[in-house]
Amino acid sequence: MSNVFSGSALLDVYAKCGSMKDALQTFQEMPKRNPISWNALMLMHKMGMTVQSGFVPDSVSFLSVLTACSHCGLVEEELKYFDSMTGLYKLVPKREHYASMIDVLCRSGRFDEAEKLMAQMPFQPDEIIWSSILNACRNHKNQELATKAANQLFSMVESLLLITPAGIPIVVMKNLRACTDCHTAIKFISKIVEREITVRDSSRFHHFRDGFCSCGDYW
Numbered sequence: 001m002s003n004v005f006s007g008s009a010l011l012d013v014y015a016k017c018g019s020m021k022d023a024l025q026t027f028q029e030m031p032k033r034n035p036i037s038w039n040a041l042m043l044m045h046k047m048g049m050t051v052q053s054g055f056v057p058d059s060v061s062f063l064s065v066l067t068a069c070s071h072c073g074l075v076e077e078e079l080k081y082f083d084s085m086t087g088l089y090k091l092v093p094k095r096e097h098y099a100s101m102i103d104v105l106c107r108s109g110r111f112d113e114a115e116k117l118m119a120q121m122p123f124q125p126d127e128i129i130w131s132s133i134l135n136a137c138r139n140h141k142n143q144e145l146a147t148k149a150a151n152q153l154f155s156m157v158e159s160l161l162l163i164t165p166a167g168i169p170i171v172v173m174k175n176l177r178a179c180t181d182c183h184t185a186i187k188f189i190s191k192i193v194e195r196e197i198t199v200r201d202s203s204r205f206h207h208f209r210d211g212f213c214s215c216g217d218y219w
Contacts, residue, residue, distance in 0.1 A: 024061055032203065059091050066097060070104040078104050095121075099129050106136030111145055127156050127172065131182045138180070153182065157189055169196040187211050 057065075062085045069078035082101055085091045098121050105114040114133065118125055125133075130149045137146035164170060183206070190197045191211030199206040207214035 024064055027064055028060070057085075057089065059085075059094060059097070062089075062091065063094075063096050063100065066100040070100045070107070073104065073108065075104050075108045075110070095123060095126065095128075099126075099132065102129055103132040103136075106133050107139070109136075109140045111136075111140075111142055115145075125152070127153060130156075134182065135180065150185070153185065157186075167195070169198060172197065172199045183213065183217070187213055 062081060065081050066078055066085075069075075069081065078101060082093070082097065085097070086093060098117065101117055102114045102125075105111070105117065118129070130152045134146055134149040134153065137143070137149060186197055186199065186206075186208050188211065189195075190208035194210075197208040199208070204215065
């Protein structure tokens with residue numbers, strides 16, 4: 001779906017018709033999303049159209065809904081869907097599901113719950129999770145947790161530098177938007193270590209080199 005407006009319009013039509021499968025496919029194929037696309041997806045779930053249409057959601061479906069809740073700041077709704085995913089549908093959450101949950105909790109200032117959820121994960125937090133935490137801490141002035149998140153991110157970058165030969169470009173993939181603090185840090189790192197670093201986030205590619213980013217600090 002090349003155009004965000006036509007994609008959102010099509011998604012809205014599918015939502016109003018109750019065609020959950022087509023709506024989710026359209027949503028997942030959209031390279032960019034606007035408020036109309038997020039709201040259409042959320043409307044379908046609020047109206048219970050998954051049950052009405054006989055559609056059985058899988059882990060990918062739930063990730064789309066959790067991400068939509070996170071984007072809209074709907075904390076309680078996301079908690080409900082996460083519980084439904086694990087309890088009703090017996091699906092095992094993946095790293096991306098936990099990342100979305102932690103993101104919405106932190107952005108709403110519920111850091112204690114986010115840290116508790118992190119402790120329950122069957123794997124260690126990655127750079128995506130720490131980045132979302134750092135960004136939320138910046139907005140909520142949580143200096144203690146921000147310092148912890150920043151140290152974790154720098155440690156991950158340091159480990160990545162140690163295992164790759166000097167001069168070799170570094171590529172990082174993430175499914176969330178790069179936060180301002182991480183963006184600034186990576187620019188600084190690219191200059192200090194004299195490495196080209198490419199980051200693919202949810203909206204675009206960022207090519208860092210000599211302390212500058214290809215996006216011109218606009219993304």
